[in-house]
Amino acid sequence: MIAALTKSWRGWLFPVLVIAGAEIWFLFNPVLSDTLAAPSKIVSGAIETLTDGTLLKTTYQTLVAAAIGLLIGMVAGTACGILIGLARTADRLSSWSVEMLRPIPSVALIPLSLLTFGYGYRMEYAVVAWATFWPFLILTQHALKQVDVRLMEVSKLMGFGIFARIFKIMLPAAAPRLFTALRLSVGLSLVVAVTVEIAANPQGLGYGLMVSQESLRPDRMFALLIWVGLLGWALNYGLVWLEGRLFAHRAPGAVASA
Amino acid sequence: MKRFRIADIALGIAGLIVLLLLWQLVTSLELISRVFLPSPAATISALEWGLVNGDLLPQTLATVNRMIQGWLLASLVAIAIGSLIGVSPVARAYIQPTLEFLRPLPASAIIPVAISLFGLNASMVLGVVVFGAVWPTLLGTIHGFAHVEPRLVEVSRLLQMSRWEFIYKIGLPNAVPDILAGMRLSLTVALILAVVGELLTAQEGLGTAVLHAARSYRAADLYAGILLLGLIGLVSNYGLAIADKRILAWKN
Numbered sequence: 001m002i003a004a005l006t007k008s009w010r011g012w013l014f015p016v017l018v019i020a021g022a023e024i025w026f027l028f029n030p031v032l033s034d035t036l037a038a039p040s041k042i043v044s045g046a047i048e049t050l051t052d053g054t055l056l057k058t059t060y061q062t063l064v065a066a067a068i069g070l071l072i073g074m075v076a077g078t079a080c081g082i083l084i085g086l087a088r089t090a091d092r093l094s095s096w097s098v099e100m101l102r103p104i105p106s107v108a109l110i111p112l113s114l115l116t117f118g119y120g121y122r123m124e125y126a127v128v129a130w131a132t133f134w135p136f137l138i139l140t141q142h143a144l145k146q147v148d149v150r151l152m153e154v155s156k157l158m159g160f161g162i163f164a165r166i167f168k169i170m171l172p173a174a175a176p177r178l179f180t181a182l183r184l185s186v187g188l189s190l191v192v193a194v195t196v197e198i199a200a201n202p203q204g205l206g207y208g209l210m211v212s213q214e215s216l217r218p219d220r221m222f223a224l225l226i227w228v229g230l231l232g233w234a235l236n237y238g239l240v241w242l243e244g245r246l247f248a249h250r251a252p253g254a255v256a257s258a
Numbered sequence: 259m260k261r262f263r264i265a266d267i268a269l270g271i272a273g274l275i276v277l278l279l280l281w282q283l284v285t286s287l288e289l290i291s292r293v294f295l296p297s298p299a300a301t302i303s304a305l306e307w308g309l310v311n312g313d314l315l316p317q318t319l320a321t322v323n324r325m326i327q328g329w330l331l332a333s334l335v336a337i338a339i340g341s342l343i344g345v346s347p348v349a350r351a352y353i354q355p356t357l358e359f360l361r362p363l364p365a366s367a368i369i370p371v372a373i374s375l376f377g378l379n380a381s382m383v384l385g386v387v388v389f390g391a392v393w394p395t396l397l398g399t400i401h402g403f404a405h406v407e408p409r410l411v412e413v414s415r416l417l418q419m420s421r422w423e424f425i426y427k428i429g430l431p432n433a434v435p436d437i438l439a440g441m442r443l444s445l446t447v448a449l450i451l452a453v454v455g456e457l458l459t460a461q462e463g464l465g466t467a468v469l470h471a472a473r474s475y476r477a478a479d480l481y482a483g484i485l486l487l488g489l490i491g492l493v494s495n496y497g498l499a500i501a502d503k504r505i506l507a508w509k510n
Contacts, residue, residue: 011355035374089269096270097277103491105446107453107465108484111472115480116294187362195366195450199457206367213370221370225363232362 037219042226045219054208054220055227062204065121066193069128070185077133078178081140082166091141098137106131106192110200120203124196131192132185139181143174176247183239190232296478304478305485314467318486321452321463325490328387329448333441335388336395341425344403344433354400361397365390365447366454373458383455390451391444398440402433435506442498449491464490
C-alpha cells in the first residue's frame with residue numbers, strides 16, 4: 001500500500017492542487033455559500049457528522065441494506081444460474097424471459113417496492129436484490145459452461161450424484177468467476193442502496209446527503225459525499241486484493257476491471 | 259444448426275408464455291394482493307390505454323429524450339477529454355488515479371450537490387445524467403489510447419505526426435472498441451439516472467409516471483410503466499449491440 005502510494009505520487013498532485021485551489025479561493029471569497037464549502041469547512045463538517053453519530057448510523061443502515069439485499073440477490077441468482085447452466089433445456093426455456101426482464105432498470109422498481117413494503121429496510125433489500133440477481137445469474141451460467149469437460153467426465157466416472165457434482169466439482173471450478181461476480185455486485189449493491197435512499201427511502205447515507213442539502217449544510221453534504229466515495233473505493237480495493245490472494249494461482253486475467 | 263435455432267426461439271417463447279401463465283395463475287388465485295400485483299391482462303390494457311388515450315407516449319418520449327441527450331453530451335465530453343488525457347502518458351500519470359478513485363462513487367450521490375447548484379429542474383436532471391454517463395466512456399477512451407500498439411506510436415513519430423494527427427488518425431480508431439464498450443455502459447447509466455432524476459423532480463417522464471401510479475395505488479399503470487422502462491433498456495441495448503457489430507466489422 002505504502003509502496004503503491006509513493007510510486008504514484010503523481011496521482012496525488014492533481015487532487016491536492018484542486019483542494020488547495022478551492023481553499024485559497026474561499027480564503028479570498030469568504031462568502032457563506034449554501035451550495036459549496038471550503039475544504040477546511042468540509043473537514044470540520046466531517047468531524048461533526050462523526051461526533052454526532054450521523055456518520056456511523058447512516059453508514060450502518062446503508063451497509064446493512066446493501067449486504068442483505070446482495071445476499072438475497074446472490075443466493076437467488078447463483079441458484080438460478082446453476083439451474084440454467086446445468087440443464088440446456090432450462091437455458092433455452094429461460095433465455096427470452098431473462099432477456100426481457102434483465103433490462104428493467106432497478107430504479108424503476110423503487111415505486112413498486114415502496115408500494116409493497118413501505119419505507120424501511122425491506123424495500124431497499126428488494127431493489128438491491130433485483131439489481132444484483134442478474135450479474136450472479138449470468139456469470140454463474142457462463143462460469144459453469146466453461147468448467148473443464150474432463151472434470152465433468154471424472155465426476156461421472158466416480159458416480160457422483162447431482163449435488164456432489166454441483167458442490168464438489170462445478171462450484172469450486174467456477175469459483176474465480178463467481179468471485180468476480182461478487183466483486184462487481186458489492187459495488188453495485190452500494191450504488192443501488194445509496195440511490196434508493198436518495199430517491200425515496202428515508203434512511204442511510206443517501207438520505208443523509210439529501211438532509212444535509214435540504215438543511216443548507218454543504219460542509220456536511222460534501223463530507224458525506226466523500227465518505228461514500230471512500231467507502232465504494234475501499235470495498236472495491238479490498239475485494240480486488242482478496243481476489244488476487246485467493247485466485248492468483250489459477251486466473252491470471254480475472255482481476256481486470258469491468 | 260438452423261433447426262436448433264428455430265427450436266431455441268420456440269422454447270424461449272414457450273418459456274415466456276409459461277411465465278405469463280404463472281403470473282396469471284398467481285393473480286387469479288389472489289396469492290398476492292391485486293394492489294401489488296395486477297393481472298397480466300390488466301397490465302396490458304393499462305399499457306394500451308395509456309399509450310393510446312393517456313400520456314404514456316409523451317412520457318416515454320420525454321424519458322428517452324433525456325436519456326439520449328444526456329448520453330450524447332456525455333459521450334462527446336468523454337471522448338474529447340479522454341483523448342486529451344489518453345494521448346499523453348504524463349497527463350495519464352497525474353489524472354488517471356483521481357478518475358479511478360471517482361469511478362466507484364455512486365453517480366446518484368452527486369444529485370444533492372446538483373440540486374443545490376441547479377435547483378429541482380430539468381437541467382439538474384440532465385446535468386446528473388451527463389455526469390454519471392461520462393465515466394464509462396471516459397475511462398474506456400483513456401484505456402483505448404493507453405493501449406495503442408507501440409509500433410504504431412513509433413510509426414507516427416517517424417512520420418512526424420502532430421499530436422492532433424495522432425489523435426484522429428491512430429488514437430481514436432484504435433480506441434473505438436473501448437469507446438463503444440464504454441458508451442454501451444453509459445447508456446444504461448443514463449437511463450437509470452434519468453429515471454432517478456424524474457423520481458425526485460417530478461419532471462415529465464416515465465419515472466414520474468410510475469411514482470404517481472404507485473402513490474395512488476394504480477398497480478396496473480405502475481407495471482405498464484415498468485414494462486416500458488424495461489423495453490427502453492432492451493431496445494437501446496440491442497440497438498447499440500447491432501451498431502457495435504456494424505462499426506467494428508472492419509476489425510475482423
